[in-house]
Amino acid sequence: MEHQQLKRQVKRATFRDCGRRCVYCGTCLGLEHATLDHVIPLSRGGTHHPGNLVAACQPCNQLKGSQLPHEFFARYPLAGQNFMRFARAVHRQLKRGARRAVSLAYAQAA
């Protein structure tokens, strides 16, 4: 299969798995406004595996940048809550990590 075609297919599947939303802010997206985010960034050792991919809006993708998910969720616990809710197809260990980061952030804020 042609690379571009494969990429489009992966994007569409990820988009559908995420409920057609940005998993970080929960905004409903059109496919044309969705970007693919590597939950563990490629620059930090993440892979192209579907379990490491989510749909995100451009601003959230940019805001997250090259942060690891627990770093990002420590700063933006609401993004972590949305992630747990909408990123249904990601690796379980990523969800567990998100839950831990979110409860830690709220415990520290209390």
Ligand SMILES: [Zn+2]
């Ligand atoms: Zn967003």
